[in-house]
Amino acid sequence: MCSSCGYPEVSEYWADFPASRESNPLRDKLERLKKLSLVLDRYGLTCDDGGAGYYLQIGNKMGRTELVLDLEGLWQEAENMLGKPIDPLDVGFHGSNKTRD
Amino acid sequence: MVVTKLGINSLDNRIKITIVSGYLGAGKTTYLQHFMNHQVCKNTVLLVNEFAQDGVDDILLSGQLPVINISDGCICCTKKMEFLEYLRSLCNRKTSKKLGTSEVITHLVVETSGVSDPASIYDGVVKDLSLSKHILIEKIIVLVDSTSDLSELKEEPLINNQIISADELILSKVDLISKKKGRVLFNFLRLANKSAMIFSSVKGEKKLLRSKDKQSVIYRQSLGPEEKKQLDKIFALKIKLKQDTNWNDLVIWLSALLHCHGKDIMRVKGLVMSPNGPIFIQGIKNHIQKLQLLPEEYALKQKYLLLIGRNIDKDSIKASASFVN
Numbered sequence: 001m002c003s004s005c006g007y008p009e010v011s012e013y014w015a016d017f018p019a020s021r022e023s024n025p026l027r028d029k030l031e032r033l034k035k036l037s038l039v040l041d042r043y044g045l046t047c048d049d050g051g052a053g054y055y056l057q058i059g060n061k062m063g064r065t066e067l068v069l070d071l072e073g074l075w076q077e078a079e080n081m082l083g084k085p086i087d088p089l090d091v092g093f094h095g096s097n098k099t100r101d
Numbered sequence: 102m103v104v105t106k107l108g109i110n111s112l113d114n115r116i117k118i119t120i121v122s123g124y125l126g127a128g129k130t131t132y133l134q135h136f137m138n139h140q141v142c143k144n145t146v147l148l149v150n151e152f153a154q155d156g157v158d159d160i161l162l163s164g165q166l167p168v169i170n171i172s173d174g175c176i177c178c179t180k181k182m183e184f185l186e187y188l189r190s191l192c193n194r195k196t197s198k199k200l201g202t203s204e205v206i207t208h209l210v211v212e213t214s215g216v217s218d219p220a221s222i223y224d225g226v227v228k229d230l231s232l233s234k235h236i237l238i239e240k241i242i243v244l245v246d247s248t249s250d251l252s253e254l255k256e257e258p259l260i261n262n263q264i265i266s267a268d269e270l271i272l273s274k275v276d277l278i279s280k281k282k283g284r285v286l287f288n289f290l291r292l293a294n295k296s297a298m299i300f301s302s303v304k305g306e307k308k309l310l311r312s313k314d315k316q317s318v319i320y321r322q323s324l325g326p327e328e329k330k331q332l333d334k335i336f337a338l339k340i341k342l343k344q345d346t347n348w349n350d351l352v353i354w355l356s357a358l359l360h361c362h363g364k365d366i367m368r369v370k371g372l373v374m375s376p377n378g379p380i381f382i383q384g385i386k387n388h389i390q391k392l393q394l395l396p397e398e399y400a401l402k403q404k405y406l407l408l409i410g411r412n413i414d415k416d417s418i419k420a421s422a423s424f425v426n
Contacts (some may be wrong), residue, residue, distance in 0.1 A: 010351040014389040015352040026378070032349045056180065071352065072387075075360035085361040088354050089417045 013055075013070035036074070042092050045078055109381050113393040117192060118209045119335040120222060123244030123262050125215030128273035128302065132244055133212055135305025137166050145208040148187065150176045152214035166210075175214045177221035183223055185232065192235040219243070220367075220385050221265050227388040234391060238383075243267035247286055247301070248276045253329070254289065264290060265335065265367045265411070266385055267297045272310075275301040294342035295337035296368075296409055335411045340422045342404035347425075348375050354405070354424045355382075355389075363387030365413050371406035372399060382406070 028050070033056070038048045046059040050067050056075050059065040066077045080083040088094060110117065123129050151172040153327065159386045169187065176184035190237065191206055226232050240317060243263045246253065254260055270290050275283055276286065283301065287310055290299055300307040342351075351373060360368060363386045371382040372395075379399035380392045408418065 014384075014392055015356055025310060027350075032353070035349050036354055039357075071356040075357055079360075086357055087361045088357045088424065089362075089421045090412070091420075093357070094354075094421045 013072065015071055039093060040078065043078065043082060043086060045081065047074070061070075104119045108395075109395060109399070110237065110239060112396055113237055115235050115393070116188075116207060116209055117237050117239040117383045118172055118211060118226070119240045119242060120213060120219050120238065121242045122213045122219045122263050122267075122271075123215070123243070123271075124246065124257070124263070125244040126251075127215070128271075128305065129215075129242040129244050131210050131305040132242075132273065132302060132307070133210065136210075140307075142166055142208070142210075143260050144186045144204050144206055145210060146191070146206050147210045147212065148164065148184075150214045150217070152216055175212070175217045177213075177217040177225070179256065180415075181225050184222075185229060187227065188232055188236060194230065194374050203387070218262050220262065223385045224388055227384075227390055235392075237390060240264055240268045242269045242271065243270045244273050244302075245286070245290065247272045247275050247283065251289060252280075254286075255331075257360060261293070265409070267294060269300065270294060270297045271302050273302045276303045282394065285320065292321060293331045293335060294409070296407065297336070307311070307415070310322050335409075336413065337407065337409045338418055340406045340408070340426070341421065342371075342373060343404060343426055344374065344404060346374065346404065349372075350425050351406075354422070357419070358418075359384075359387035359389070362410070364415055366408055366410040368409040370409075371404075372402060373404050374400065379404075 011029070033047060033049065035042045036056070040058070044061055046061060048057045050056045052089075054067040056068050056071055056074055057065050058068060058074055058079045058081070064081065066080075068074045068077055074085060086093065106423070120135060121129050130149075133311075134229040136142075137147070145166055146169060147166045148169045148171065150411060152168065152175055171183055174180040188209075191209065194205060203267040211222070213222065223238050223241075226236050226238060229412070235352050243266075245260075245264065254264075272283065272286055278286075287299060287301075290297070299310045302308070307338055321332065324332070356371070359369070366386060369389065373380055373395075374383060375392070377394060378397065379402075380391065381395055381399075383390050
């Protein structure tokens with residue numbers, strides 16, 4: 001995140017495809033953060049903005065936090081914290097999206 | 102509404118790579134010689150990777166195409182750095198000057214060594230941040246020697262990996278086998294790779310093979326229980342997406358799926374709607390190539406995700422996709 005304007009850093013990750021002129025990268029990121037939080041909450045994990053230089057911060061509600069550069073990093077850290085990878089084939093993962101507003 | 106004939110990669114300015122792979126002696130060189138002699142290949146370079154030491158180091162002009170040689174090792178491992186350096190020079194357009202042409206190179210055909218895994222080559226390009234912006238791996242063609250024993254094709258893991266990751270499978274040298282063997286091989290390939298186009302070839306000239314599903318079903322009945330089990334583990338699943346599928350939902354789901362199951366998902370292909378317009382997703386295992394926008398008419402087409410892999414239950418993927426749909 002730029003320390004001046006707060007806009008997210010340009011990422012090289014495939015899913016962070018350059019925003020169009022009409023889109024608002026900050027708003028897009030906040031939306032993604034919100035959705036990620038809903039998913040991670042089911043596993044007892046938290047997800048926040050990563051601050052300057054990082055994409056996201058993941059935490060385990062017991063004080064441990066890690067900064068990640070992209071979604072792949074997020075899933076890897078989640079796996080490190082939980083001892084096994086978060087699996088979208090689990091009902092706990094895909095069921096969580098039914099509570100979206 | 103008139104839909105133009107713009108190809109799926111027509112707005113993509115990256116250098117397009119076609120990988121031509123296949124086990125030792127499968128007929129890659131014969132296929133490429135035929136290809137070069139019969140196709141107009143503008144702005145195309147051929148790169149030949151030879152495992153053996155005695156490759157030619159010079160740049161040769163063969164037919165219409167300049168040919169580069171990397172020998173004494175495979176570009177998926179020992180010669181990977183050299184290969185990536187060559188790709189970088191291609192992107193820098195220095196190679197055009199070296200080849201004495203002012204034409205910009207837009208296509209690269211890579212003939213791999215007989216023992217390389219196309220997925221590893223793919224890996225090297227996609228993971229490299231600067232290369233992934235300038236290079237698109239467009240197609241993987243795998244030649245299969247029809248004169249091999251079927252047991253060899255089934256048991257050799259490298260051959261299996263090549264077959265499963267192919268976009269096009271070519272059964273070579275079919276003039277040397279019986280029609281019956283041809284049918285058996287076709288059915289085996291079809292069961293092993295449910296989405297590839299399958300061709301036969303004679304001296305490098307290819308012909309598309311079609312077969313009714315019934316034939317594959319009958320073939321499958323003839324297999325032993327172990328074999329049936331192995332082949333049944335392979336799946337190809339096309340998930341139709343709603344027009345208003347949320348991009349973030351898709352990205353979250355797909356990235357988590359590839360992180361958890363990446364080693365079992367051989368290919369990902371999809372036509373999806375992003376906030377910027379229609380895009381084509383293409384990847385092998387957990388490496389998705391950098392995305393590019395498609396021509397606007399693709400916004401009207403049915404959106405989908407195609408997952409090809411093994412050892413994962415199709416129904417649980419379908420259920421899981423409710424996250425996105």
